[in-house]
Amino acid sequence: MTAILRFAPSPTGRLHIGNLRTALFNWLFAARENGTFVLRFDDTDKERSTREFADGIATDLAWIGIHPHKTARQSERIALYDAAAETLKSAGLLYPCYETPDELDRRRKRLAARGLPPVYGREALKLSQEERAALEAEGRKPHWRFLLPNFEGDPFAPQRTDTRFDDLIRGETVIDLASLSDPVLIRADGSYLYTLPSVVDDAEMGVTHVIRGDDHVTNTAVQAAIFTALGARVPRFGHHNLLTTVGGEGLSKRSGALSLETLRDEGYEPMAVASLAVLVGMSGSIEPMADLEALGERLDFGAISASASKFDPAELDRLNREIVHALPYAAVEGRLAAMGVGESDWEAFWQAVRANCDRVPDAKTWAGVAFREIAVPAPDDEAERAFRDAALRLLPEGEIGPETFKAWTSAIKAETGAKGKALFMPLRRAITGLDHGPELGPLLPLIGRQRIERRLGAG
Missing domain, CATH: 1.10.1160.10 (Glutamyl-trna Synthetase; Domain 2)
Incomplete structure (x- = not known):
């Protein structure tokens, strides 16, 4: 069986490093199995989902090297979810509920006060057709819950019902369906929550493995029940640990954390x-x-x-x-040119400065030092002024080449007695304007005689 995996982000913000972790686990596993990777935008949230975010997600994945074999959008697949919802309603597994959020919250608080778990008691199942009609006459619109298979014959007498699955990452995992509330699959406004579209899409696309964060472990038990109710094969699930910031805070797409x-x-x-x-x-x-x-x-x-x-x-x-x-020049040539600092000696320049670049754009600073006119600090005192005068006078004649620096510093040392830090620091300051940076030997031929002489004579 060909492995089919998917990454299903909601296009409600930019991808962060935690989202990438999930995408890569799926991409790398699919590649290992010579399988298929699907990018599926879970964009049923019409208020927050945008095409701009979806395009941004695709761009982010391509930057990393993830190129989906197929792309789908849930907003274009609503008919499939409608059909699945009707199937569940016809089977008596999707039932209307009329409680308001405030009523549900008060009910949960009463259960907590009695030391009971905040599990929905299926009160809506007890409503008669007349009672439902009366509630709708008040203007209430139902949301729809999926009836979990956690009872023998009486839905009001749930009993322990273990869903067991061999998690690809966590190993044997057990979830008791009796500990969960019947999940809401359809909101009162008719829009779908994440759960049903995800199951329908996974089934229709033939997804074989679902790898996602471990905050979805209990969702897996619910979704497995929906797969079964729809007569679909349950994929193999794997749940990885989540990433947090150093301070232990969760990452969020909307906050832009590490996007x-x-x-x-x-x-x-x-x-x-x-x-x-x-x-x-x-x-x-x-x-x-x-x-x-x-x-x-x-x-x-x-x-x-x-x-x-x-x-x-x-x-x-x-x-x-x-x-x-470790990057070779060929790997950065285009990016360096895009900075507008390309030169005929650019390859030699990259070899000279890359060890002093934390990121490739840092090269732009050193390009200014090597190829542009810069202001160098004036000598701190007469001793430094005298050092620069000697350095200017002792600069070897002819073309500045790879051996110039060694011959030059030897001559300066012989005349001034300066050595070590006392020799190299003032020379670096005079030539680059900085107290740190790449080795001067490879840099001097790039700076060139005229710029070296002008900088030594400045101040």
């Missing part, structure tokens, strides 16, 4: 983001993977922690540095 769009705009490498999204909370070292294929080889569902994992931006910075420092 992929932001990370991309800030110059992070996609494989740094993908590597951390998958490997955090998994046993073994967190290191940058070369590509998604290599990342897939590291993926081990059995090694994922059961508790939430904290996403540390400092760890992302570390991974990004390691990737950037």
